Amino acid sequence: MAPKVLISDKLSDAAVQIFRDRGIDVDFMPELGKDKDKLAEIIGQYDGLAIRSATKVTPSLLEHADKLKVVGRAGIGTDNVDKEAASKKGVIVMNTPFGNMITTAEHAIAMMFAVARQIPEASASTHAGKWEKSKFMGVELTGKTLGVIGAGNIGGIVCDRARGLKMKVVAYDPFLSDEKAERMQVEKVDLDTLLKRADFITLHVPLTDQTRNILSKENLAKTKKGVRIINCARGGLVDEEALAELLKSGHVAGAAFDVFAEEPAKENVLFNLPNVVCTPHLGASTTEAQENVALQVAEQMADYLLTGAVQNALNMPSVTAEEAKVMGPWIDLAGHLGNFIGQMTDEPIKAINILYDGYAAEMNLEALNCSLIAGIMTSVNPDVNMVSAPLIAKERGIQIATTNQAQSGIFEGYIKVTVTTEKRERSIAGTVFSDGKPRFIQIKGINIDAEVGRHMIYTTNEDVPGIIGALGQTMGTHGVNIANFTLGRRSAKAEAIALLYIDEAAPADAVEALKATGLFQQVKTLEFDVR
Numbered sequence: 443m444a445p446k447v448l449i450s451d452k453l454s455d456a457a458v459q460i461f462r463d464r465g466i467d468v469d470f471m472p473e474l475g476k477d478k479d480k481l482a483e484i485i486g487q488y489d490g491l492a493i494r495s496a497t498k499v500t501p502s503l504l505e506h507a508d509k510l511k512v513v514g515r516a517g518i519g520t521d522n523v524d525k526e527a528a529s530k531k532g533v534i535v536m537n538t539p540f541g542n543m544i545t546t547a548e549h550a551i552a553m554m555f556a557v558a559r560q561i562p563e564a565s566a567s568t569h570a571g572k573w574e575k576s577k578f579m580g581v582e583l584t585g586k587t588l589g590v591i592g593a594g595n596i597g598g599i600v601c602d603r604a605r606g607l608k609m610k611v612v613a614y615d616p617f618l619s620d621e622k623a624e625r626m627q628v629e630k631v632d633l634d635t636l637l638k639r640a641d642f643i644t645l646h647v648p649l650t651d652q653t654r655n656i657l658s659k660e661n662l663a664k665t666k667k668g669v670r671i672i673n674c675a676r677g678g679l680v681d682e683e684a685l686a687e688l689l690k691s692g693h694v695a696g697a698a699f700d701v702f703a704e705e706p707a708k709e710n711v712l713f714n715l716p717n718v719v720c721t722p723h724l725g726a727s728t729t730e731a732q733e734n735v736a737l738q739v740a741e742q743m744a745d746y747l748l749t750g751a752v753q754n755a756l757n758m759p760s761v762t763a764e765e766a767k768v769m770g771p772w773i774d775l776a777g778h779l780g781n782f783i784g785q786m787t788d789e790p791i792k793a794i795n796i797l798y799d800g801y802a803a804e805m806n807l808e809a810l811n812c813s814l815i816a817g818i819m820t821s822v823n824p825d826v827n828m829v830s831a832p833l834i835a836k837e838r839g840i841q842i843a844t845t846n847q848a849q850s851g852i853f854e855g856y857i858k859v860t861v862t863t864e865k866r867e868r869s870i871a872g873t874v875f876s877d878g879k880p881r882f883i884q885i886k887g888i889n890i891d892a893e894v895g896r897h898m899i900y901t902t903n904e905d906v907p908g909i910i911g912a913l914g915q916t917m918g919t920h921g922v923n924i925a926n927f928t929l930g931r932r933s934a935k936a937e938a939i940a941l942l943y944i945d946e947a948a949p950a951d952a953v954e955a956l957k958a959t960g961l962f963q964q965v966k967t968l969e970f971d972v973r
Contacts, residue, residue: 445747446487446509450475451494453516457736464744466490482506490514490743493522499535501527512536512746514739517726518546519676520756529757530834532827536742536754539595541735542726547599549725550644550674551607553698556719557670558583558642560696563717581641581695584608589640591656592675593618593628597646601628612636615647637664642672649676659684667693674700674725677707686711689718700725752809758829759808769805775872775880776810776857778894778970780817782870782882783861785968786900787821793841793862794818801855802873803846811844814859856883882928888939890930895943896972901956902964905931905938912959913940920952 444467449458452472461468469488474481475497485491485507492514493499499513504527513523515537528535556562559580567574588604590597593615601611611628614636623630633656636643643665647653657671657680665671671694673680682703688694689712696717702710705723712718726735745751750770751763761769796814798807809828816831826834835842849855858871871884872894882892885900903909910929917924923945931938948967956965 445489445511447490447492447743447747448474448485448488449492450481450497451492451516452496453492453494453736453740454733456733457492457516457740460737460740461744464748466744466747478503485510490747492516492739492743495519495522497522499523499528504528504531504533507531507533512743514538514743516732516735516739517542525757526833528829530830532825532830534746534752534758534829535756536739536746536752537756538735538738538742539754541738542728542731543595543599545728545731546674546725547596547603549700549721550596550600550646550672551603553672553674553700553719553721554583554588554642554644554670557672557696557698557717560717562719583642586610586641587612587639589614589636589643590628591615591633591636591643591645592647593623593626594646596675597644598626600644600646601626609642612639633661634664637661638666640666640669642670644672645675645679647675647679649678654678655681657681657685662688662694665694668695670694670696670698672698674698677701677703677705682711686715689715759806759812761806761809765806765809769809771874771878771880772802772805772810772857773813774973775874775894776814777817778880778882778972779857779859779870779872780814781820781970782817782885782968783859783868784818784821786868786966787818787861787863789863789865790838791818791840791861791863793843794835795843795860795862796845797858797860797871798844798846799851799856799858800847800849800853802857803848803855807844807846810857811842814857815842818861853883858884882941885930885939885941886937888930888932888937890928890939890941892928892941893926893943894970894972895925896970897944897947898968898970899940899942899944899948899953899956900964900966900968901940901942901962903938903940903962905933905935906961909938909940909961912961913942913956916952916955916959917942917944917948920949920955922946922948922952 444465446467447461449470458470482503489509490512494516501524510533512534518537518539520537523535525535560578564578587610590601590613593613604611612631613628614631614633618630659681662684698719700721701723742753749763749766751766752758752761812828812832815835816826816828819826819831819834853873856871856873860867860869872880872882874880880894924942925945926943928941953965
């Protein structure tokens with residue numbers, strides 16, 4: 443059956459057509475996002491939900507979304523999506539951070555021009571029939587220092603445009619390397635230096651606990667007299683009350699804001715102050731940007747629902763379509779390794795240590811981690827998936843460590859997971875052979891070569907004669923066909939293990955019969971999600 447997507451906000455017809463062209467069943471209801479009760483009534487029918495800002499994805503809505511796999515936000519901001527609730531539900535949240543980069547950067551530049559030359563006030567005055575030429579004395583941008591807080595995608599474009607205007611650009615960004623700053627031809631500085639030197643300051647960072655009120659009262663007081671401040675990023679980055687006071691005192695010469703701490707901003711302390719330019723969150727409001735983000739979210743959601751490729755996800759590692767093709771068997775392997783550990787472990791897990799060797803260490807380890815942790819967690823909660831598993835593990839206080847290393851053995855690459863509980867450590871390793879099939883290659887330090895089957899039986903015993911016969915005869919007596927049979931031991935007469943890949947789930951009486959032989963310390967039936 444084809445995946446089904448609901449579009450509950452206004453998206454372009456071209457985006458709707460992308461879903462249809464990809465073979466996805468889509469319902470286009472652009473006004474539904476405003477009706478939370480009706481949305482909750484029907485959301486259970488859909489695998490995907492495409493939205494803009496009108497639809498609110500709340501915990502109560504997600505309670506009704508039993509089939510939902512992905513929410514796609516056409517745009518950058520996802521304040522209208524409860525990402526923690528979505529993660530717990532196992533729903534991927536995607537946005538489109540690149541579709542409106544140029545538009546937002548251009549708006550910041552336009553706002554900088556507007557506040558430098560007092561264009562809105564001059565326009566209003568002229569429309570009123572006044573001719574106040576001497577009243578609106580502006581400043582040039584050429585030769586001025588622009589301080590850019592956040593030199594990522596949008597901030598980087600602003601830096602480029604500012605250099606084209608012959609401005610000197612200084613940038614503050616904890617993630618900006620010296621090499622990238624050099625390529626961008628900007629001067630990397632700390633925040634205090636930027637505040638002291640900048641004639642104009644523009645913000646291009648997300649709103650987080652670290653960036654909230656980054657231009658606080660204290661930091662605003664450090665700015666150069668006559669500075670002009672532009673915010674086209676997120677409301678809450680600037681202490682608006684403190685800024686208003688500095689505008690009134692003349693320390694800050696002007697401000698241009700497209701975003702506000704509370705939106706819709708029907709009233710604000712910055713409104714009606716001289717040389718303050720305000721727009722109603724227009725950063726992404728161009729025909730080109732609205733089309734771009736709509737098309738982008740449709741492509742991303744379709745790719746995920748049809749191929750498993752994850753792009754621009756906010757609560758899960760991204761996996762490109764190319765990576766999904768190569769990594770598919772390894773993601774399956776990671777899940778199987780985790781599932782084995784989960785089914786074998788009855789007591790609470792304290793720590794998970796994951797080793798990636800050789801070829802495996804060169805892959806997208808975050809995605810492999812998510813699959814492995816999900817495999818462990820599904821043994822106690824079948825509804826857990828790659829999205830929700832890391833969050834659940836964190837809530838349980840499980841320590842997760844990852845190590846990668848160069849090829850160290852006969853295999854081009856392998857994954858080994860070790861789990862620690864109060865009572866013991868348990869480990870298993872696996873690889874993917876050239877046929878694309880995952881294999882278990884080591885359990886409890888004992889080397890094996892076992893194909894992974896949907897139904898398996900795991901046994902431990904002392905290495906003595908008669909084990910193979912007991913396994914074969916008992917399974918045959920109970921009508922269980924063995925598809926594959928793998929043995930391994932530490933050394934002669936020491937601990938040994940067996941893994942049986944059987945055609946169907948073993949009946950309980952067959953398992954009891956194996957235990958009754960007295961030859962096995964442990965007999966465990968296992969189930970794996972083999973595609």
